[in-house]
Amino acid sequence: xxxxxxxxxxSFLGSLIAYIVMGVxxxxxxxxxxxxxxxxxxxxxxxxxxxxxxxxxxxxxxxVSAVTMRSISDEKRLGTLEILTTKxxxxxxxxxxxxxxxxxxxxxxxxxxxxxxxxxxxxANPIGNxxxxxxxxxxxxxxxxxxxxxxxxxxxxxITDNQIVALLTSMVISFFFYAVLSMLGDVSWLDxxxxxxxxxxLEFHYDSISRGVVDTRDIVFFGxxxxxxxxxxxxxxxxxxx
Amino acid sequence: MSIQVIQLTKTYxxxxxxxxxxxxxxxxxxxxxxGPNGAGKSTTMKMITGFIPPSSGGGSVCGIDMVExxxxxRKIVGYLPENNPLxxxxxxxxxxxxxxxxxxxxxxxxxxTDAIALTRLGPEQHKKIGQLSKGYRQRVGxxxxxxxxxxxxxxxxxxxxxxxxxxxxxxxxxxDLGKEKTVMLSTHIMQEVEAMCERVIMINKGKIVANETxxxxxxxxxxxLEDIFKQLTHHVDLI
Numbered sequence: 213x214x215x216x217x218x219x220x221x222x223s224f225l226g227s228l229i230a231y232i233v234m235g236v237x238x239x240x241x242x243x244x245x246x247x248x249x250x251x252x253x254x255x256x257x258x259x260x261x262x263x264x265x266x267x268x269x270x271x272x273x274x275x276v277s278a279v280t281m282r283s284i285s286d287e288k289r290l291g292t293l294e295i296l297t298t299k300x301x302x303x304x305x306x307x308x309x310x311x312x313x314x315x316x317x318x319x320x321x322x323x324x325x326x327x328x329x330x331x332x333x334x335x336a337n338p339i340g341n342x343x344x345x346x347x348x349x350x351x352x353x354x355x356x357x358x359x360x361x362x363x364x365x366x367x368x369x370x371i372t373d374n375q376i377v378a379l380l381t382s383m384v385i386s387f388f389f390y391a392v393l394s395m396l397g398d399v400s401w402l403d404x405x406x407x408x409x410x411x412x413x414l415e416f417h418y419d420s421i422s423r424g425v426v427d428t429r430d431i432v433f434f435g436x437x438x439x440x441x442x443x444x445x446x447x448x449x450x451x452x453x454x
Numbered sequence: 455m456s457i458q459v460i461q462l463t464k465t466y467x468x469x470x471x472x473x474x475x476x477x478x479x480x481x482x483x484x485x486x487x488x489g490p491n492g493a494g495k496s497t498t499m500k501m502i503t504g505f506i507p508p509s510s511g512g513g514s515v516c517g518i519d520m521v522e523x524x525x526x527x528r529k530i531v532g533y534l535p536e537n538n539p540l541x542x543x544x545x546x547x548x549x550x551x552x553x554x555x556x557x558x559x560x561x562x563x564x565x566x567t568d569a570i571a572l573t574r575l576g577p578e579q580h581k582k583i584g585q586l587s588k589g590y591r592q593r594v595g596x597x598x599x600x601x602x603x604x605x606x607x608x609x610x611x612x613x614x615x616x617x618x619x620x621x622x623x624x625x626x627x628x629x630d631l632g633k634e635k636t637v638m639l640s641t642h643i644m645q646e647v648e649a650m651c652e653r654v655i656m657i658n659k660g661k662i663v664a665n666e667t668x669x670x671x672x673x674x675x676x677x678x679l680e681d682i683f684k685q686l687t688h689h690v691d692l693i
Contacts, residue, residue: 215555226543291539295598298503298535299556300528453507 213305216296220283220313229282230317233275237321240271245328259336260343261329265350265422269390269415272318272358277382279317280365281375283310284445288373303449307442311362318358322351345424353421356434360414361386363441370448389437390414456481456606456636457502461511464497464660471497473660474511481605484632486651487640490687494660495640496536499610502638503533515606529558532599532635536610538592542584546575546594549583550601557602569597573627589620596627607631609639613646625649644679658687 224230244267246252251263287293296306333342361382368382369375390413396402397410410416414437417430457479464472472494479485489495500506502515504524513520515527541549550566559565570579573593578586583594592612599607612628613621629650631637641647647654647668654671656664663686664671668679675682 215552218555219552222548223543290541291535291537292541294500294505294535295533295539295553296556298505298528298531298533299553300525300558301556302525452505 213301213309216301216306216309217313220310221316224279224313224317229279230320233279233317234321234324237271237275238324241268241325242328253332253335259332259341261325261332261347261350264325264328265354268354269357269418272354272361273383273386273390275321276314276318276358276361277365277368277379277386279314280310280362280369280382281378282369283314283366284369285373285375285378288370297449303446307366307445307449311366311442314362314365315359318362319355322354322358343424346422347424349424349426350422352426353418356421356431357390357414357418359438360389360434360441363438363445364389367441367445367448370445390418455479455514455517456483457513457515457638459498459502459511459513462498462501462508462513463510464494464501464506465509470660472501472508475657475660475662477655477662477665479606479636479638481636482632482634483653484628484637484639484651486647486654487638487657488642488644488647488654488683489640489657490642493657493687495657496610498657499533499608499638499640500535502527503531503608504528505535529602530605532602532604532607534595534599534607534609534612536614538595540583540591540594543582545582546570546579546586549594550597553598554601559602565601565603568603569600572600572631573597574623589616589623592616592620592624593627596624600631605635607635607637607639609637611640611642613641613643621646644683648679656683656686663687 241264244252245261245264246254249255253259253263256263284293287296297303329347333340336342364385365378365382368385369378371381372378393413394410394415396406397413397416399406402409417433420427421430455478459475459477461474461476462472463470463474475498487495487498497506501508502513502520504520504527507521516530518526518530520527544552547566550569551562554562554565570576573596575590575593575597578590583591586594596609596612599609609628613624616624625646628637628639632650639650651668653667654664655662664682671682672679675685
């Protein structure tokens, strides 16, 4: 499992994907945080990364899908999946290695923005006067959200041997679970049904963790969500056996 | 007995790709697995190597059940799939090191060096796989199958798409390997079988139509192996 994990990481580093993902993430969040007119840090006058945490889930939908689109579809296209699955390693181990490799890459992209966190704390008055609970909660929320997106991405990558199809499928599913479900919660005529649907959306739980209150229910939700999509990926893997 | 297959069956929908076949391969044998395209050769090999499970029936490799204990079987089997899939962007050594790790080899470095030597990849070993000629790629595929020093080698069309010189070289390598290992190779090239194999298992439409040594097969049917093949697979000449 460790071997496959290392190979995945190496292939990210070798194919520029790693640098592009980290660069794009840093630049986009930076733009929204510091430069885009209207609600950047200076306009709001509040020493908080809230702007970044609001926009990051949408940027991640795109980036995580781009990171995961190749991981299984390319093995299918090349036929190397047959080699992998005839080595003494279980399907579960293959999927988990790929999952953790992609998630590691995203984690590094997230950690890079700690530069912004430091800057913000220096800008605060007095220095260091930031809501640490909310900030750490938001980072944890982003990581858990990225885990869900990664699981969705792997699933999308497993159902096709075409990277572009995998990318689009992953983006659509991720957007649905993050944004569409929570929008349904705001539709007035759906009333309580809408609110229940919103509960199944990722945004509901992300918002909840972002406030800095780490509720086990949210953690369990993210964990379960990830597990369900990884399970679906495993099912697709096993469909060759039917 | 290295490979033992009993009533092995694979059904895709209504089509019987492999239809209740029985055969065995003794330790140290080189057996040719012959048949027209679509006869079920690859499917049989995929079942032995654990890529797909059989619909019914089963078998064992070196006494280990291939359905119940697939992971253990994979440790002692080296497999070269049809079309030899590889990662073009990886370096040869990088790829072999990765594969050795996956196969659970303890001394990875030695395993890679040995496999490179066995398949005579030496002069090209620092290249990327994508830059290699077809013949060398095939050797990388074979090297991958040899890394964990398997007792049994399963090679699905190891010489397809190679030029005559490469074919001859590949044959030498396989014949050498056959001195220590049990080899089962599939092909539809008759000369191949005559050059390498002691015994032939012929399969057509999922059923075994011949399973005997080359000499007895020729005695019984007269004529060249190619004629026998056509006869047994009910091939109708168009000319």
